[in-house]
Amino acid sequence: MEYQINPKYAYLEKEILSVPIRFDKEGELIYKGRNILKVLNIGGIRMCIKSFKYPHIINKVAYTYFRKSKAERSYLYANRFVELGIGTPEPVAYILFRDKVGLTYSYYISLQLDDVSTLRGLFLLPKEEQIEAFRAFTRFTYDFQQKGVYFIDHSLGNTLVKKDDDGVYHFWLVDLNRTQFEVVSSWKGLKNLSMLELPEFLLQTIGEEYALLNHEDKEEMVKRLILLTKAHNEHVKRKSFIRNTRRMIKRRLFS
Structure with a gap:
């Protein structure tokens, strides 16, 4: 041991x-x-x-x-x-x-953190509250990226969130074992956020907030985030198709 x-x-x-x-x-x-x-x-x-x-x-x-x-x-x-x-x-x-x-x-x-949810739990909130929460989440992400942290498994299930009585959102990252400690460029940081597979109105929210933090053009930042998210989603679909195909072939060969 x-x-x-x-x-x-x-x-x-x-x-x-x-x-x-x-x-x-x-x-x-x-x-x-x-x-x-x-x-x-x-x-x-x-x-x-x-x-x-x-x-x-x-x-x-x-x-x-x-x-x-x-x-x-x-x-x-x-x-x-x-x-x-x-x-x-x-x-x-x-x-x-x-x-x-x-x-x-x-x-x-x-x-153990109790009375928290993952980011998926935010989808149960009204749209305006979702926007508020994801703006706060974007600031949280930007902060740790500025500290030299690239969180590879940046998914909806790997961030815990809780809103306190004063209306402040708190976030905690879990499943850390594939983290990289390095300088995170604006482009790479935005690519990191594209892994969340969010609806377009939240990509708009995140893109605008990230542009504000980076002092960059909002429209360009939102456009880039949407394109990166589409590319990521297609990649996930291809991987899922290949994985499911392999499983099906194995079942047929060994059943």
Whole structure:
């Protein structure tokens, strides 16, 4: 076992290291797909546990000898975000297991944020409130880009949001393991926002706000964002078609 625990939670080391034993039997399931997310009570604190998919043979080796595992990167990047003042659930720990070949099971632990939604939840709001929220979200994105963060998985499901009693929106990024730390140009930053697959009235909102922040022409910025979004959406459709076709062929060959 390899692990690292945030010094703030070192007093919970025994309980944190019991997570792999408890994970399959306990906890509140909040997502099950390629990875699994559960909420567990650890030392009286609600924590979110992300159990990463068991890696295939190439990644077992790669995540042991050539690059850090997703769980370790999630922990390290979350700490970097905290240092930079970028919203993300507070990192608590990561835990890794290995066999003779390489990495097997891995877990990332952070504080659980309750009473929040993903950006998808904003679509339940009236149109004017959606516009207000996405303007705030654009400012949030521009801020972390200016701090040298390129959030590759910038999707509707990877940003948590909450509006406080004073009407201020707060945002937190999750699923950080593919983040890049680099200078983010205006064009690349806009391309990052094109990954959200939003309706045109929100692209208009984001484009105008981003232009204001960058001191660029609003019409040109909106036009570029719409074109980049269309290109991204087509790319996603092609990938989905190829993936579904492969699955269909496999089913026919091996059924």
